[in-house]
Amino acid sequence: MATERYNAPAREPHWQQAWRDANVDAAKNDTTLPKCYVLEMFPYPSGRIHVGHSRNYTMGDVFARYKRAKGFNVLHPMGWDAFGMPAENAAMERNVHPGNWTHENIAAMREQLKSMGFSIDWDREFATCDANYYEHQQKLFLDLLDKDLAYRKSSKVNWDPVDQTVLANEQVIDGCGWRSGAPVETKELTQWFFRISKYSDELLEALDTLDKWPEKVRLMQANWIGRSEGVAIRWALNDDTAPADHKELEVYTTRPDTLFGASFLAVAADHPLAKAAAENNADLAAFCEECRHLGTSVADIETAEKKGFDTGITARHPFNPDWELPVWVANFVLMDYGTGAIFACPAGDQRDLDFARKYDLPVTPVILPDGKSADTFEINDEAFDGDGTMINSDFMNGMTTDAAFEAAADKLAGLQLSDAPVGERQTNYRLRDWGISRQRYWGCPIPIIHCDDCGSVPVPAADLPVKLPDDYIDFDTPGNPLDRHPTWKNVNCPICGKPSRRETDTMDTFVDSSWYYVRFTAPHAKKPVDSEQAGYWLPVDQYIGGIEHAILHLLYSRFFFRAISDAGHAPAGGKNLREPFAALFTQGMVTHEAYFQPNPEGGKPIWIEPSKVSFSGEGKDRKAALAESGDPVEIAGIEKMSKSKKNVVDLDEFINNYGADTARWFVLSDSPPERDVLYTDVGVEGARRFVQRVWRLIDDAADKASPKASEKPKEFNSESTILRKAAHKSLDAVGKHIEGLRFNVAVATLYDFANQFGSALQKTAKDGASDDMKWVLREAAELMTQMIAPMMPHLAEECWARLGYNTLIANQRWPAAEQALLVDDEMTIAVQVNGKRRDELTISVSASKSDIETAALALEPVIKALDGKPVKKVIVVPKRIVNVVA
């Protein structure tokens, strides 16, 4: 009997090598097999992997290994989302080339992933910064351009005047650039765009088909797309008040029903009418200028006062030409939604009401809430935007809100203004086209050449890739390094041959991640998409990643997949695939308590690594201090593991101490996978103990069990039957739980089975094992090993070898549970009297409802609870419950 501890850190590399030698991780090149494409969102190579990162790869790996064992041809690839700002920041801080920095990180992280034993098809690995990846992306860009799905236009951007670059909205903090701290300016820049708006409707409608996506994500996307049904109304302007060439003003509204409550019209400060009116009105011009400087941050919007300026222009009400309304410029009207102009009904909109009260404009209620009287109802400080009955509304009086919408829209469509209908029904979207230009070096170059004569000319496909220069990069000067490169941008026009200049903007890195999952299906293909391979492998059967990508990455991918399909890169197979990810799972983070000391010089606190902290006291009195000096340390609470808060646990260190299987088991245990899991030393201890426990069980069973491939006994005694049933029921349950990604429940099922297996083994130590029990011990040990294999693959191999096999368990099929063992001969049913549990009844599963009823009514506690009262009704639900109603 060998009861040595299992030395995971020493044994795991051995099995990883064995898998490599047997090539178990590679997807098979056989498109007749049933396939399963499992993908975790690929990482940004930021440095090193910590335990927090490892969780979603572990989940994907368990699923992939399980599916492979179930007989699927599994594609489980890995790559690197390798372009982006951190590499340029590192270049600035450490004077290293972004490419070198990135590749060093990739090398380190690849080794870490391998040391976790992830079953990844490494032959398909690529980084988005590889020219053989981005050359295909450049081709896709050109094809989109050809189909008018990419275009160039001038647009307003957040501009950091110090760093000389465009900032995303998220990079603007309190109106200042996140790096430079300089006040952000609004600037007009000519930028490249993808026409995602063309797909607004399809992207919205198709959300309903994504039944294996979290409801939350679908909702967030629907809100983001933001479809609204309304009416575009053209108002005639009075000639004597309006600037020349401004005869009318178009507004967009979702509430044409409230037209009789109109009080004024308002346009954005950037609206052409505002600009025209400001030309000979210095005060108005000043007001518009002030609006332009208004911040766009959340805080700015919340605190900004509603302000306006009367242009003196008046407009005629569409339903009553004699009714004149003033046109204001208002700071809360946005130029880039609808038409940049609104009509205001203060009674029905809080902003309009605040504005009307401030500038003393009329307020006419037009909707009477249900249950209110028209005589007493009035609007004070609160607008009413609900449904009700129309009042003060001419032909709409008495109608419901919905009916009034229809009536107003129809009437507007029938009215004429300069030979066209006054109003037209219109669908509006919040979603805007995707601006992809970035003034950065470390990104995919946009393959365009600007020629003074020929305009923006696509780089001929034969000249791709347009490679980034790697000879000279000056990162110390603000602005786009590509633009400053002495020679890179100089090129001759492909059409006329005249000296021209390359586009120096690079693509948003979200473009890189919008099609990498397609490229994984044929990463070495000469064209961007190998239709056959894409047709076989796509869609991704299970996609796993963080909720932080609920909108941007996932929406961009859904769009880009459609766009490239429509531009000639559709997957083959006649599936007319539109959605790239059939199932999505958003996993929770690993959290860890974080500690800090206040910064004596003020500013950001100094974060302390948990390993340097010691504790005293408990509960509220729990105190933390530096272990070395005893200096007090503040406990910041539970935070997501992140490098900046120093509360990460390095993966290499963990694996050296405990082994990869302990890490895998720990991140799968306890918390449901979609929720955060708290990293604690005792939690890790628990996982480590279980690894040893499984090893002891199998080791012990291997000694006691019959040899492998022994003949199955004809009969089993009751004790061995109990163990057999437990094993097969667990097998069935674990499979279902992995399939449903309920890893924490699968873990609990295995703990449970380990307990039962352990008890059975203990009994044999006392009483010895019968021949049939010896056979069952082997069966149980083998099933146990197979059940843990997706989650703790190294340990499973070790156990498999201990059980006498010289094959790899990674190549074994998932065993089928014997159905007969999953059903019991007897069932235990709770018996209630008037809904209160009084006893339970164990009876044959074949018992009829009336048998059950009779047996239940004969139970002593039932008779006692009834206390002689007559039975009115007995509800019998076989296998579940009996309820006696008295």
Next chain:
RNA sequence: GCGGACGUGGUGAAAUCGGUAGACACAAGGGACUUAAAAUCCCUCGGCCCUAGGCCAUGCGGGUUCAAGUCCCGCCGUCCGCACCA
């Protein structure tokens, strides 16, 4: 402001369709083995009255139902997303 999710022991959590609430684990307490420790194994473990047994318990208050953690309505709390979107 709009939209959504969640709320179960000391802790992380289980609980197909509405059908025995608390599986499994952690922590805690007790015991066995040991010269001792580690490791391991066994027992107890929601609260109250404690006696077989009973009563109360899934944030709070109602409702539907033979039966509610689960469904419906209203509160309270926590978290998340969007946000001057006409």
